[in-house]
Amino acid sequence: xxxxxxxxxxxxxxxxxxxxxxxxxxxxxxxxxxxxxxxxxxxxxxxxxxxxxxxxxxxxxxxxxxxxxxxxxxxxxxxxxxxxxxxxxxxxxxxxxxxxxxxxxxxxxxxxxxxxxxxxxxxxxxxxxxxxxxxxxxxxxxxxxxxxxxxxxxxxxxxxxxxxxxxxxxxxxxxxxxxxxxxxxxxxxxxxxxxxxxxxxxxxxxxxxxxxxxxxxxxxxxxxxxxxxxxxxxxxxxxxxxxxxxxxxxxxxxxx
Numbered sequence: 034x035x036x037x038x039x040x041x042x043x044x045x046x047x048x049x050x051x052x053x054x055x056x057x058x059x060x061x062x063x064x065x066x067x068x069x070x071x072x073x074x075x076x077x078x079x080x081x082x083x084x085x086x087x088x089x090x091x092x093x094x095x096x097x098x099x100x101x102x103x104x105x106x107x108x109x110x111x112x113x114x115x116x117x118x119x120x121x122x123x124x125x126x127x128x129x130x131x132x133x134x135x136x137x138x139x140x141x142x143x144x145x146x147x148x149x150x151x152x153x154x155x156x157x158x159x160x161x162x163x164x165x166x167x168x169x170x171x172x173x174x175x176x177x178x179x180x181x182x183x184x185x186x187x188x189x190x191x192x193x194x195x196x197x198x199x200x201x202x203x204x205x206x207x208x209x210x211x212x213x214x215x216x217x218x219x220x221x222x223x224x225x226x227x228x229x230x231x232x233x234x235x236x237x238x239x240x241x242x243x244x245x246x247x248x249x250x251x252x253x254x255x256x257x258x259x260x261x262x263x264x265x266x267x268x269x270x271x272x273x274x275x276x277x278x279x280x281x282x283x284x285x286x287x288x289x
């Protein structure tokens with residue numbers, strides 16, 4: 034963010050917290066239904082002090098990294114295959130499209146039946162939640178490369194792997210990055226859903242513990258931690274990549 038946009042964001046957050054405090058202080062709902070900012074802040078401090086948030090974050094990110102990279106590898110293979118064959122596009126592509134529209138929570142019963150209440154079940158849900166969008170992004174990105182790019186490259190002698198490396202993949206990169214970014218967000222949501230069902234270290238399990246203890250402060254505090262991690266990864270990784278691509282394509286800065 035620029036200095037001006039950062040200040041705007043901070044002012045917005047401050048206003049949201051003040052509004053939240055005002056609604057909580059008005060007493061429309063009891064404290065165990067609608068928490069106050071001070072109560073949530075105390076839960077955040079406690080979770081940081083006893084290192085439960087730290088251990089939960091590390092455990093969740095380990096599962097996330099493993100599941101996401103498995104989904105990325107599968108998505109690349111399937112996306113490349115679908116983009117090269119009309120038959121696969123009409124058959125396998127249709128199946129993948131259907132899988133992509135399936136909510137991640139729908140995979141939980143199948144994962145439990147296949148793998149029991151284990152890390153394997155959570156990993157399966159993460160992979161299933163992300164692989165569809167990654168596959169379709171790679172397939173669509175390659176299939177929608179303008180033919181004039183390919184014809185021009187071939188006329189200059191490019192062929193085989195060099196054609197893909199020098200022309201096709203760079204042209205498809207904006208679509209691919211957008212799909213991978215979406216796949217990551219789906220995988221992150223799938224991970225939280227999976228961790229709710231399995232007693233193990235993880236942010237999703239901390240969320241479940243807060244629910245079982247009727248501790249709304251902990252529930253909201255963990256939600257804020259989950260949101261913050263998602264925001265940081267988006268900003269530090271995907272946004273920087275997107276900005277580099279936009280710069281290389283001469284698209285300039287984003288609108289304010």
